[in-house]
Amino acid sequence: MREVYVIGLGITKFSRLEYPLIEIAAYPSIMAMKDCGLNSVDHVYVANMGGSRISHQTALGSALVDHLSLYPAGAETIENGPASGASAIKQGYMAVASGVHDVVMVTGVERMRETNNLEATDFVASLAHPLAEQIYGVTLPSLAGMFTRLYMNQYGVTEKHLAMVAIKNHANAMHNPNAHLHMPITMEGILTGPEASTNNPYVADPLRFFDMCPVSDGGVCLILASKDVAKKVKRPMVRLAGVGQATDTHCVHERENPTDLLAVRGAAEKCFKMAGFKPKDVDVAELHDAFSILEIVESEEVGFFKKGEGHIALEKGYTALNGKLPINPSGGLKAKGHPVGATGVGQAHEIVTQLRGEAGARQVKNAKIGFSCNFGGFGNNVVALAFQKEK
Amino acid sequence: MKISILGYKCTKCGTIHYPNRAICRKCRNEQFTVEPLPEKGKLLTFTHLYNPSGDFDVAILDLGIVELANGVRITGQMKIDQPKIGMKVVGKIETVRESGYKSYKGMVFYKA
Numbered sequence: 150m151r152e153v154y155v156i157g158l159g160i161t162k163f164s165r166l167e168y169p170l171i172e173i174a175a176y177p178s179i180m181a182m183k184d185c186g187l188n189s190v191d192h193v194y195v196a197n198m199g200g201s202r203i204s205h206q207t208a209l210g211s212a213l214v215d216h217l218s219l220y221p222a223g224a225e226t227i228e229n230g231p232a233s234g235a236s237a238i239k240q241g242y243m244a245v246a247s248g249v250h251d252v253v254m255v256t257g258v259e260r261m262r263e264t265n266n267l268e269a270t271d272f273v274a275s276l277a278h279p280l281a282e283q284i285y286g287v288t289l290p291s292l293a294g295m296f297t298r299l300y301m302n303q304y305g306v307t308e309k310h311l312a313m314v315a316i317k318n319h320a321n322a323m324h325n326p327n328a329h330l331h332m333p334i335t336m337e338g339i340l341t342g343p344e345a346s347t348n349n350p351y352v353a354d355p356l357r358f359f360d361m362c363p364v365s366d367g368g369v370c371l372i373l374a375s376k377d378v379a380k381k382v383k384r385p386m387v388r389l390a391g392v393g394q395a396t397d398t399h400c401v402h403e404r405e406n407p408t409d410l411l412a413v414r415g416a417a418e419k420c421f422k423m424a425g426f427k428p429k430d431v432d433v434a435e436l437h438d439a440f441s442i443l444e445i446v447e448s449e450e451v452g453f454f455k456k457g458e459g460h461i462a463l464e465k466g467y468t469a470l471n472g473k474l475p476i477n478p479s480g481g482l483k484a485k486g487h488p489v490g491a492t493g494v495g496q497a498h499e500i501v502t503q504l505r506g507e508a509g510a511r512q513v514k515n516a517k518i519g520f521s522c523n524f525g526g527f528g529n530n531v532v533a534l535a536f537q538k539e540k
Numbered sequence: 541m542k543i544s545i546l547g548y549k550c551t552k553c554g555t556i557h558y559p560n561r562a563i564c565r566k567c568r569n570e571q572f573t574v575e576p577l578p579e580k581g582k583l584l585t586f587t588h589l590y591n592p593s594g595d596f597d598v599a600i601l602d603l604g605i606v607e608l609a610n611g612v613r614i615t616g617q618m619k620i621d622q623p624k625i626g627m628k629v630v631g632k633i634e635t636v637r638e639s640g641y642k643s644y645k646g647m648v649f650y651k652a
Contacts, residue, residue, distance in 0.1 A: 266591075267591065267593065267594060270591065270593070271593045271594075274593070278559060280559055281558065281559040281614070281615060282615050284636055284637050284644040284646050285603060285615060285616055285617050285636050285637070285646055286589065286592050286593055286595070286596050286601045286603065286617070286636070286637060287603060287615060288589065288591075288592075288593070290589065290591070291587050291589045291601075291603050294587030294588075294589070295585045295586060295587045295603065295604070295605055296585070298585045298586065298587065298625070299584065299585040299625070302585075302625055350590065351588065351590055352589075352590050352591060353587045353588070353589045353590065354587055354588050354590075355587075356587075398565075400559065400615065401605070401615070402584075402605045402613040402614060402615050403557075403558075403613065407584070407585070407605070407613075
């Protein structure tokens with residue numbers, strides 16, 4: 150297989166964006182083409198989850214090719230729930246690595262705030278099992294709440310640890326101009342102070358409001374290319390070194406140990422094996438913290454910390470921006486935002502920005518190897534990516 | 541007529557699946573028999589959902605995962621004042637969701 154490089158980057162602010170879905174896809178795509186100086190691509194992959202339901206638009210790949218006048222490039226839309234973004238990157242990787250294409254565009258896009266929060270939550274809940282979960286009113290926050298209670302009971306994680314994830318990621322997002330939330334928060338304000346229960350009510354206990362990611366609009370684009378093309382465009386050489394994907398049961402209740410996230414474990418193992426890295430080699434990571442508990446548990450399942458010790462690493466500051474292994478320097482889904490279909494591309498965008506040394510005030514020093522984990526469903530379909538900076 | 545939630549028992553290895561699937565997780569057999577799931581079990585975990593979907597006419601929706609007497613687990617609604625992990629519960633089949641003209645029956649758990 151050929152080596153694959155990320156040669157172009159583009160991103161919108163994650164926020165409420167009052168533009169048509171296709172414009173939210175086009176803006177970062179044009180930015181990425183300008184970043185690498187190319188004005189044509191062989192193929193376009195658009196990652197999106199809610200276009201058909203929320204924005205009443207399908208076949209986004211074709212629409213983006215038309216909007217950017219990229220004909221006769223091939224085009225596809227990739228839907229894999231909240232892991233659509235990294236899935237689309239994986240498709241792009243395979244296309245270039247196989248030699249089928251030399252340059253591909255991978256654009257993630259979502260416009261969720263076109264509807265209200267309850268409808269958006271209901272739309273995301275459509276990925277739960279229709280008969281065994283959805284009919285009961287199960288939503289992703291409720292699955293996360295049940296998971297968190299069990300995890301706390303087994304491993305000694307407390308609400309304070311969950312709040313620490315939120316505080317860290319909100320602080321990181323303050324340095325990210327594209328983050329949805331620019332709102333520093335404190336332990337007193339969200340957990341221990343007299344106003345905490347008002348500021349931070351339960352949503353699905355033991356998870357509170359500030360344990361949840363916001364509902365975001367956003368678009369992100371990566372342009373992937375062969376080594377020959379990458380050398381010509383003269384942007385920093387960042388290689389997509391590994392891709393891994395794994396699945397688990399649809400219903401959370403069917404998992405032998407419901408606190409295990411076996412798809413996260415499996416995806417990371419495959420990704421590291423392909424890249425030839427070990428978890429200890431990683432300098433910076435973006436983990437899918439749609440709920441604060443997930444950053445802690447994923448940091449264990451991907452191999453950064455032992456099972457049950459993720460919250461201890463968090464306490465010690467290992468995962469802070471200036472720690473041994475900064476996690477979610479972008480602010481994560483928690484504060485950067487979660488435009489579901491675009492999120493995995495957003496995570497990869499942050500890692501490549503870090504490896505290029507272009508992350509400004511949130512730059513992780515000497516970052517050479519980066520990792521991202523894009524978590525679909527409630528952990529039933531996970532895609533992990535590994536990147537390496539080359540000289 | 542008594543309504544039950546059905547488990548799907550593999551005719552080859554005996555594994556009971558809930559919900560149903562086309563191929564057995566353990567042995568890949570494709571034949572199943574159905575049998576009612578037991579009503580008694582213990583509460584594995586739970587949550588109180590404070591922002592349920594508009595289909596639910598309650599401010600707070602209580603949800604839980606229960607390990608039934610035969611070891612099969614099921615997600616359901618709860619009507620329990622002070623739930624605790626590990627407590628004994630009993631399930632009843634009730635209407636769990638009404639959406640327009642559609643009405644869905646499912647398992648609602650009570651303190652045993």
